[in-house]
Amino acid sequence: MEQMCYDYVKYNGLLHNERSENGDIRLKVTYRDIAREAGVSVGTVHRYLAKNDYISEDARQKVNQAIKKLGFNPNLAQRFQRRRKTHxxxxxxxxxxxxxxxxxxxxxxxxxxxxxxxxxxxxxxxxxxxxxxxxxxxxxxxxxxxxxxxxxxxxxxxxxxxxxxxxxxxxxxxxxxxxxxxxxxxxxSDVSQGIEMAVDYLVKKGRKKIAFLKGPSLIHFGSGREAVHVSSIDAYDKLEGFQKGMRAAKLPIKEEWVKECGSYSMVEGYKKTKEVLESKERPDGIVCANDEIALGALNALREFKISCPDEMSVIGFDGIEKGELTTPPLTTVEQLxxxxxxxxxxxxxxxxxxxxxxxxxxxxxxxxxxxxxx
Known part of the structure; x- marks a missing residue:
């Protein structure tokens, strides 16, 4: 019975117990009890007991006061915690x-x-x-x-x-x-280098007028006054890769051929490709930030009766299965x-x-x- 009690305490993370006068194991104080008393998270209690510097002085004092008030024995708790690995x-x-x-x-x-x-x-x-x-x-x-x-x-x-x-x-x-x-x-995955590889491939195929359909620069969370916007590392790195590739080939980057998609979707790829095709001069190659955008680009080329790849090449990014089934099958950059x-x-x-x-x-x-x- 004693072992069963011990196992229950250990399994449930109830890290402080003591023996009563008759020898039974008696649960007393847990990390959650301390956290509740101190008004902090359980993780903060863990860091305090581990003597981790990653805790504010205010939280340190609250945990210390809660430990004293509850009569917690940190040495026993830490000994149990060191044993407890969840795997x-x-x-x-x-x-x-x-x-x-x-x-x-x-x-x-x-x-x-x-x-x-x-x-x-x-x-x-x-x-x-x-x-x-x-x-x-x-x-x-x-x-x-x-x-x-x-x-x-x-x-x-x-x-x-x-x-x-x-x-x-x-x-x-x-x-x-x-x-x-x-x-x-x-x-x-070095996505910047991946896009640079795509540009280099098109250049070696004789393409000199290359467009780029990039992903959204910002990631949006929430709406209204509570909306939060953070920069997209993926979109930034891929744009940087396109710019590097074009500079290495000594080719001009035309603003009207660099379009930001509102999402990584076929619909956005289709819309932005139409905008590129409606410009005064058309490119002869399009590099896309992902395969879904590239599939939308292929749809736009078909609508404008532009032959791919004879008149205009398209390269995607990701290597999704749908890319193998398109007409023509999609050249892409695949992440491992x-x-x-x-x-x-x-x-x-x-x-x-x-x-x-x-x-x-x-x-x-x-x-x-x-x-x-x-």
């Missing part, structure tokens, strides 16, 4: 069906699962909630996971803030939207998502096992998939 990895993403439908999510997830399969770790999908966490540790604690894999970290302004202030020792692995100022671990997922999962486990210490920033170079559209 769970959290996969943090938005609450959306896209994680099961989109090539980006499924291929990354497939690689991650391959990395985890041969280990004693399990994978738990965590849907980001509409709540303000104080720091990433709060998420680790709430969901009882040892580390986090974040497929798209710029999906919510609060998550962006948490990642921007996340210390390098926290076991978090980010995928894409690489920002060298971020201290967390990264596995990312499965390999990236495997590398991110493996490296996060290495970090948790103490095999790696410094933040990991691993770059993957996309590959050009040549079909008939260019």
């Amino acid at each position: 769970q990895l959290g996969l943090l993403t938005s609450f959306s069906k896209d994680i099961f439908n989109s090539r980006y999510h499924t291929h990354l997830l497939g690689g991650i699962m391959n990395a985890v399969y041969e280990t004693d770790y399990n994978l738990k999908i965590i849907f980001l909630k509409e709540r303000d966490y104080t720091n990433v540790t709060d998420i680790l604690t709430e969901y009882s996971v040892d580390g986090l894999l974040i497929l798209t970290w710029r999906i919510h302004p609060n998550l962006i803030r948490l990642i921007e202030m996340c210390p390098k020792h926290i076991p978090v692995m980010l995928f894409n939207d690489y920002d060298p100022k971020i201290e967390a671990n990264f596995v990312y 998502l499965n390999s990236m997922g495997f590398e991110g999962g493996r490296k996060l486990i290495d970090i948790l096992q103490g095999k790696l210490v410094d933040p990991i920033h691993t770059k993957f170079v996309p590959k050009l998939v040549i079909r008939k559209s260019a």
Whole structure:
């Protein structure tokens, strides 16, 4: 009976117990009790007890007062906490069906699962909630996971803030939207180089008048007075890649041929391609920020009775399956998502096992998939 009580306490994270006079284990104070008394998060209590500097002085005093008031024994709690490893990895993403439908999510997830399969770790999908966490540790604690894999970290302004202030020792692995100022671990595709490769390919095919359909510069959250707008790293990097490629080829960049799409969609690709085609001079090649935009571009070319690739070439980005079935089949730049997922999962486990210490920033170079559209 005593062992069963101990296991229950350990399993549920009830980290402070003591024996009564008859020898039974008696639950007394938990981290949640302290957090509730102090008016702070459970993660803040964890950081206080771990003597982590990543806590404000005000919060430190509140936790200290709560511990004294509740008669908590931190030494015993820390001894239990050191024993308690969940061997769970959290996969943090938005609450959306896209994680099961989109090539980006499924291929990354497939690689991650391959990395985890041969280990004693399990994978738990965590849907980001509409709540303000104080720091990433709060998420680790709430969901009882040892580390986090974040497929798209710029999906919510609060998550962006948490990642921007996340210390390098926290076991978090980010995928894409690489920002060298971020201290967390990264596995990312060099999308700038990918677009540059597309421009270089068109130049070698004899194209000299190249347009670019780029993604939206800002990501929008909320509406009205509560609306929040943050810059898109993906859109910026891809535009930079286009500019580099054009400069390397010593070709002019015409403003009327660089169009910003309102979304990464076929509809936007179709609309913006029509605008390009209605300009005084037409390009002979179009590079698109993703495949959906490129599919819209192909539709516009058909409507204007422009032969692809004879009169105008089109290149997409991502490598979605639909691109193989278009007329003509779409030339594209493919991200090595499965390999990236495997590398991110493996490296996060290495970090948790103490095999790696410094933040990991691993770059993957996309590959050009040549079909008939260019």
